[in-house]
Amino acid sequence: AQTVTQSQPEMSVQEAETVTLSCTYDTSESDYYLFWYKQPPSRQMILVIRQEAYKQQNATENRFSVNFQKAAKSFSLKISDSQLGDAAMYFCAYRRMEYGNKLVFGAGTILRVKS
Amino acid sequence: KAGVTQTPRYLIKTRGQQVTLSCSPISGHRSVSWYQQTPGQGLQFLFEYFSETQRNKGNFPGRFSGRQFSNSRSEMNVSTLELGDSALYLCASSGDPRGYGYTFGSGTRLTVV
Numbered sequence: 154a155q156t157v158t159q160s161q162p163e164m165s166v167q168e169a170e171t172v173t174l175s176c177t178y179d180t181s182e183s184d185y186y187l188f189w190y191k192q193p194p195s196r197q198m199i200l201v202i203r204q205e206a207y208k209q210q211n212a213t214e215n216r217f218s219v220n221f222q223k224a225a226k227s228f229s230l231k232i233s234d235s236q237l238g239d240a241a242m243y244f245c246a247y248r249r250m251e252y253g254n255k256l257v258f259g260a261g262t263i264l265r266v267k268s
Numbered sequence: 269k270a271g272v273t274q275t276p277r278y279l280i281k282t283r284g285q286q287v288t289l290s291c292s293p294i295s296g297h298r299s300v301s302w303y304q305q306t307p308g309q310g311l312q313f314l315f316e317y318f319s320e321t322q323r324n325k326g327n328f329p330g331r332f333s334g335r336q337f338s339n340s341r342s343e344m345n346v347s348t349l350e351l352g353d354s355a356l357y358l359c360a361s362s363g364d365p366r367g368y369g370y371t372f373g374s375g376t377r378l379t380v381v
């Protein structure tokens with residue numbers, strides 16, 4: 154069974170600075186998807202960034218980028234120029250490519266942004 | 269474009285009762301998935317429906333069931349509620365047959381007393 158591990162229960166960052174959230178996963182599959190979701194107090198899970206495992210290039214979405222290391226099964230999220238609105242719970246998730254497969258989530262990392 | 273709508277937002281039920289939660293996906297999305305979120309167990313997959321057919325099911329007891337209608341709206345039902353069923357229930361829809369993009373609703377907070 155696939156597992157996703159987020160080893161940092163909580164992180165803090167100063168506004169305008171950069172923070173990296175860690176995620177490792179375990180799978181025997183070669184093709185899969187990886188995601189970072191953000192869950193603010195409003196509870197809605199918001200997709201931050203996603204990566205297809207067969208793509209070697211790291212995904213980037215504005216201030217958010219990932220460091221995808223397939224061999225090491227590592228998928229970290231870097232947030233640059235942190236803003237107060239970035240404060241939330243961040244979840245790393247894995248999904249096999251076949252139809253109907255579930256998202257497997259990590260335990261989450263609470264990100265606090267200090268002004 | 270309306271997002272994923274879950275109703276109700278909050279629900280309080282008594283142990284032993286049953287409950288039905290509703291999820292309206294984004295227009296055109298045919299895949300609907302349900303997740304349970306608790307502080308102790310985190311986010312766990314319940315089931316996924318595509319075109320009214322259950323494609324995948326998580327490791328939950330038979331008290332948890334779901335269905336999808338022809339307009340892609342989905343309901344999940346929990347019978348004989350237990351205190352441990354108190355959780356945030358999240359619904360996600362996808363219009364991508366590969367499942368590469370999921371949009372989540374704001375969830376239904378169920379409290380069992």
